[in-house]
Amino acid sequence: MSSGLPYDKITSAYAGTIVYPPKGTYGPRVQQDVQLVLLHTGELDLTIDDTRHHIKAGQVVLLKPQQHEYFAFAQSQESWHRWVTLSVSALTEAELHYLDSLPFSMPIPEALNSVTDMLLSLQNDYLKQDELMLSLGYSAFQLFTARIAQTKQRQEQHPSIVAALTYIQQHYAEELSLSDLAGAAGVSPEHLVRLFHVHQHLTPIRYLWQYRVLKATELLSQSGLSIGEIASRCGFKTAFHLSRLVKEQTGSNPSDIRKAAWGTTN
Secondary structure, three states, X not given: OOOOOOHHHEEEEEEEEEEEOOOOEEEEEEOOOEEEEEEEEOEXXXXXXXXXXXXXXXXXXXXXXXXXXXXXXXXXXXXXXEEEEEEEOOOOHHHHHHHHHOOOEEEOOHHHHHHHHHHHHHOOOOOOOOHHHHHHHHHHHHHHHHHHHHHHHHXXXXXXHHHHHHHHHHHOOOOOOHHHHHHHXXXXXXXHHHHHHHHOOOOHHHHHXXXXXXXXXXXXXXXXXXXXXXXXXXXXXXXHHHHHHHHHHHOOOHHHHHHHXXXXXX
């Protein structure tokens, strides 16, 4: 029996975007598909099978087949949301149970935003049933479920590791030392190094620089900022320092990453 949503059950995939005016509503309707709704601005009161859910901006919600839904948007401001829809063939009881086991909502993962961007930009040139659209739609769903696994993994980690990782992700642009990270984690520097070796298989400072490279490559791919500005925003000393570590970690230099994303070296 299936314990997930099989790729071959997806018959079409597409995305959409709309801005509702204050007091806008939609429905009632019966949901026919598996759908991810990404709320970017405003608010949403979503009634599903007579149960009301309040959704704030920055959240993504999972909607499932045969739900009865009614959407009521913010009273005093516009509400912008996007969605990714997966049309599916008949699901087994095990597959429906799997969908029911997933959380209703979570903060929108950055990568899910990127996949939604791609679906919206490509769907004028591809049919909903094309392999590329199916793959991107399935990737969006997988990103939603992957975040669940990441959250569970983090809950199982040592609390000092969680505290240090959270601090790095919130302060990576600043000048950080091992003592800073240990203080945030509530342990000695030596103990933090031991914990990182056990749980992350690298040192805290090495993790910090890997995270800075990750954020820098995201900005290289998704923004038009100069390499010098990206270096400053991501905690690198100079543009040369950024270039060296990006090349060391990814095998590509910043201009190659930008060219691959935008088709330009500027």
